[in-house]
Amino acid sequence: MTEFLEYDGGRIAYDDNGAEGPLVVCVPGLGNTRAAYRFLAPDLGESGFRVVTCDLRGSGGSTAGEREYGQDALAGDLRALVRHLGAGPAFVVAHSNAAGAAVVAAAEEPGLFGGLVLVAPFVRAGAGAGLRAGRFVRSWTRQWAGLFPKDKPEDFADARRELSESLRQPGHLAALRAMIAAGAGPAEAALGALPVPVQVVMGGTDPHFGPDPLTEAEWIGERTGGEVVLIDEAGHYPMLDRPSQVMAAAVPFMARVAMRRAA
Numbered sequence: 416m417t418e419f420l421e422y423d424g425g426r427i428a429y430d431d432n433g434a435e436g437p438l439v440v441c442v443p444g445l446g447n448t449r450a451a452y453r454f455l456a457p458d459l460g461e462s463g464f465r466v467v468t469c470d471l472r473g474s475g476g477s478t479a480g481e482r483e484y485g486q487d488a489l490a491g492d493l494r495a496l497v498r499h500l501g502a503g504p505a506f507v508v509a510h511s512n513a514a515g516a517a518v519v520a521a522a523e524e525p526g527l528f529g530g531l532v533l534v535a536p537f538v539r540a541g542a543g544a545g546l547r548a549g550r551f552v553r554s555w556t557r558q559w560a561g562l563f564p565k566d567k568p569e570d571f572a573d574a575r576r577e578l579s580e581s582l583r584q585p586g587h588l589a590a591l592r593a594m595i596a597a598g599a600g601p602a603e604a605a606l607g608a609l610p611v612p613v614q615v616v617m618g619g620t621d622p623h624f625g626p627d628p629l630t631e632a633e634w635i636g637e638r639t640g641g642e643v644v645l646i647d648e649a650g651h652y653p654m655l656d657r658p659s660q661v662m663a664a665a666v667p668f669m670a671r672v673a674m675r676r677a678a
């Protein structure tokens with residue numbers, strides 16, 4: 416059942432499996448909803464984690480309106496949610512622009528976070544510069560479809576329909592445009608001050624990062640001291656087109672971090 420955090424003049428929608436294990440908060444990227452983790456979240460739960468999937472402000476079940484939509488604002492939402500859940504320090508699995516927001520959140524309040532899994536992260540100025548929300552929902556969903564250059568998930572048609580329905584909710588397309596316009600500058604500024612363990616997960620065919628996504632992943636890894644995992648056949652959504660490989664990387668990473676913290 417969906418729950419809500421009333422915060423900053425709006426509400427953040429989230430699902431919580433209620434398990435007893437370490438907390439993992441899964442955050443979707445631009446124009447997407449918490450359903451982006453529909454394959455990964457159950458497997459994380461079976462691996463012993465308390466899994467919370469949330470919607471960004473202005474997407475899915477979360478409200479839009481006259482609000483800020485840059486990475487600083489999204490980082491504030493993430494910190495508020497972790498405090499609300501009362502089970503930190505939390506691991507965060509965050510995608511795309513939300514990965515940048517997770518970097519900002521952890522740099523500003525590291526005690527809330529145990530580690531970050533940054534999936535296809537937008538963490539420097541100019542990242543995602545080719546994105547265009549346009550005036551109509553179909554222009555975004557057309558771009559979204561192109562981010563699976565190798566394989567699409569089996570429920571692709573249903574997922575696209577649900578994504579379109581989300582973007583048609585009042586204020587949601589405007590929120591998407593505002594997130595794109597805000598850019599990833601805050602994350603780039605925060606990278607050098609990031610005191611929590613990081614894993615970078617990058618798809619080898621991700622069209623957002625040109626012909627060599629590994630170069631971007633290694634750039635981020637160098638600045639954060641983080642691990643780098645390249646999933647060769649994945650596009651911009653490894654948790655959807657290669658979820659088992661994301662699991663194979665993220666779960667051991669989080670287990671290692673938890674063991675070091677307990678030692």
